[in-house]
Amino acid sequence: xxxxMSQHASEDELMRVVEFVEERxxxxxxxxxxxxxxVGVIGDKTNLQKExxxxxxxxxxxxxxxxxxxxxxxxxxxxxxxxxxxxIPIGGGQPVVIAGPxxxxxxxxIVEVAQAVKERGAHLLRGGAYKPRTSPYSFQGLGEEGLxxxxxxxxxxxxxxxxxxxxxxxxxxxxxxxDMLQIGARNMQNYQLLKAVGKCQKPxxxxxxxxxxxxEFLLSAEYILSEGNKQxxxxxxxxxxxxxxxxxxxxxxxxxxxxxxxxxxxxxxPSHGTGRRDLVAAMAVAGIAAGADGLIIEVHTHPEMSxxxxxxxxxxxxxxxxMKRVNSLVEWQRNYDPINYSID
Ligand code: PEP
Ligand code: MN
Numbered sequence: 001x002x003x004x005m006s007q008h009a010s011e012d013e014l015m016r017v018v019e020f021v022e023e024r025x026x027x028x029x030x031x032x033x034x035x036x037x038x039v040g041v042i043g044d045k046t047n048l049q050k051e052x053x054x055x056x057x058x059x060x061x062x063x064x065x066x067x068x069x070x071x072x073x074x075x076x077x078x079x080x081x082x083x084x085x086x087x088i089p090i091g092g093g094q095p096v097v098i099a100g101p102x103x104x105x106x107x108x109x110i111v112e113v114a115q116a117v118k119e120r121g122a123h124l125l126r127g128g129a130y131k132p133r134t135s136p137y138s139f140q141g142l143g144e145e146g147l148x149x150x151x152x153x154x155x156x157x158x159x160x161x162x163x164x165x166x167x168x169x170x171x172x173x174x175x176x177x178x179d180m181l182q183i184g185a186r187n188m189q190n191y192q193l194l195k196a197v198g199k200c201q202k203p204x205x206x207x208x209x210x211x212x213x214x215x216e217f218l219l220s221a222e223y224i225l226s227e228g229n230k231q232x233x234x235x236x237x238x239x240x241x242x243x244x245x246x247x248x249x250x251x252x253x254x255x256x257x258x259x260x261x262x263x264x265x266x267x268x269x270p271s272h273g274t275g276r277r278d279l280v281a282a283m284a285v286a287g288i289a290a291g292a293d294g295l296i297i298e299v300h301t302h303p304e305m306s307x308x309x310x311x312x313x314x315x316x317x318x319x320x321x322x323m324k325r326v327n328s329l330v331e332w333q334r335n336y337d338p339i340n341y342s343i344d
């Protein structure tokens with residue numbers, strides 16, 4: 001349920017509404033928009049009638065949220081959320097590029113890749129220290145040593161670190177090193193892990209599960225927000241379909257759809273979304289054109305030697321071309337005036 005305050009409601013009237021709700025054992029969430037202030041109500045509403053709220057001074061309307069997700073819904077929080085990672089705002093209008101190798105392999109590798117992507121305009125560094133691998137025989141990541149190497153790459157370049165956490169018990173350790181905690185596609189419905197990152201105050205990059213619906217995806221984000229962590233960025237990384245030419249199918253429909261129903265930023269991962277180096281740049285541009293708030297791209301100074309996901313990893317030169325294409329689109333979008341725009 002949301003309580004919409006009238007434009008002229010005073011701070012006292014707002015506080016009285018909050019008190020009224022909380023006295024009945026429910027939680028509130030205030031969202032101060034440019035036009036209006038909204039009070040979101042969370043909890044069991046048996047002892048709270050809309051009619052009681054409607055007559056309180058300063059209340060304009062009381063509306064039920066019909067969707068199963070509440071805190072992540074745009075009704076609850078009409079303004080776009082901006083998540084800041086190492087001083088970089090995600091969702092603020094300027095697309096953010098996270099780039100780096102699939103896995104951290106050595107100090108030389110991660111520092112070289114970090115320098116290469118930074119020079120070409122990346123805003124944040126990715127790199128897995130804990131890897132969720134389909135096969136138990138594949139490289140599983142360097143673990144804590146990988147985290148230390150990421151820290152070294154940050155010291156060398158200033159780029160903030162985005163890295164995956166696989167288990168609830170590892171959250172405090174990974175959070176010590178990371179600027180943003182990634183929840184991988186395979187863990188999107190690992191509810192204990194979602195609760196654990198929800199309790200910590202680090203931004204979270206939540207990747208969509210490979211067969212997750214929009215509702216399931218947003219309910220996973222709801223788990224994190226409901227534990228108190230509001231800094232969540234969604235990531236479309238491709239879903240399983242019947243196509244046989246790419247690893248996954250990048251579902252770009254979800255980008256404008258998420259924008260309609262949620263206030264959370266969403267970025268696109270064309271590396272896992274295609275699984276093919278030759279398709280990554282085109283789908284990166286497509287993601288930004290669809291309205292994504294950023295990209296996450298796998299890059300390696302020797303892509304063919306990557307210890308994981310070699311087939312989809314770009315070289316620095318390929319990444320440079322991708323950045324040029326993305327930047328020219330961003331430039332075009334900046335100059336594009338929807339009112340005066342005409343095709344002739
Ligand atoms: C990754 O980012 O390297 C990764 C494992 O991604 P996903 O969880 O989307 O497969
Ligand atoms: Mn990968």
